[in-house]
Amino acid sequence: MSKPEENSEEKESAQILNKKLKDVEISIPIVYGNIAFWLGKMSNEYQSHKWTIYVRGATNEDLGVVIKRAVFQLHSSFNNPTRVIEAPPFELSEAGWGEFEIAIALYFHSDVCDKPLNLYHHLKLYPEDEPGPVSIKKPVVVxxxxxxVFPEPSEGFLARVQSHPAVNLPRLPAGFTLPPPMPVEDTSKRKRGDTKDSPLAQWFMKFSEADKLLQLAAARQQVQAHIAKLRRQISLINGQNQHLKSPSNQ
Known part of the structure; x- marks a missing residue:
């Protein structure tokens, strides 16, 4: 059974959306880690803590606009140690007694990147350098x-996230017009995925270095935009010089 061919307008639209933007970067600040609560009198030798591992936006915004799914690889002693989270918030809760390294693979939407990003986090259950008894009210947070950073994003990706608060966008060249925003795949099936109202939000850390890093990212994007402008000016000057040197002008 043959597949209908795309008409010329559809092909042209797809080519525009897939066009890569030179000298442009999109950056998404994220936080990943775990929160662990001691179970107190309810603990036993196999389950001393209840914990949650997660990937969240640095300001608790919904990361579903960029990340399609997250895969958490737990210790082999857990049932079904490979856990797949298909929609935000990208978090997983379990109970246990031991600390171990968790591999996190982030998969992105098709117009973002075709390769996953691999992160690693060492699950922490016990506080360090804190005197006194362990508390069931105050969790361990790491x-x-x-x-x-996504260099040379497609126009479709940039258009889709242009107004999303979780994404740092570059300053575009003057006169550059983005295509209409495109929806995220299966948006009708997605729920609100930010973590602002999460019951764990009160324990989330605020990074003193985050603002500086974001400022550096913004400054880098401005420098890149300036470099792109200079390259266009140099290209224009070279073109004029070539025209002056052509035989027809001698």
Missing amino acids: ESYDEI
């Missing part, structure tokens, strides 16, 4: 800040 988080890491990072920034995912």
Whole structure:
């Protein structure tokens, strides 16, 4: 059974959306880590803590606009140690007694990137350098800040996230017009995925370095936009010089 061919307008539209933008970067600040609660009198030798491993937006915004699914690889002693989270919030809760390294694979939407990003987090259950008895009310919180950078994004990707608060966008060249925003795949099946109202949000860390890193990212994007402008000016000057040197003008 043959597949209908795309008409010329559809092909042209797809080519525009897939066009890569030179000298442009999109960055997404993220935080990944775990929160662990001691179970107190309810604990036993096999389950001393209840914990949650997660990947969240640095300001608790919904990451579903960029990330399609997250895969958490737990210790082999767990039932079904490979856990797949298909929609935000990208988090997983379990109970146990031991600390171990968790591999996290982030898969992106088709117009973002075709390769997963691999992260690693060492699950922490017990506090370090804290005097006194362990509390059932105050959890152990261990988080890491990072920034995912996508160089030369497609026009479709840039258009889709242009107004999303979780994404840092570059300053575009003057006169550049983005195509209409495109919806995320299966948007009708997606729920609100930010973590602002999460019951764990009160324990999330606020990174003093995050603002500086975001400022550096914004400054880098401005420099790149300036470099792109200079390259266009140099190209224009070279073109004029070639025209002056052509035989027809001698």
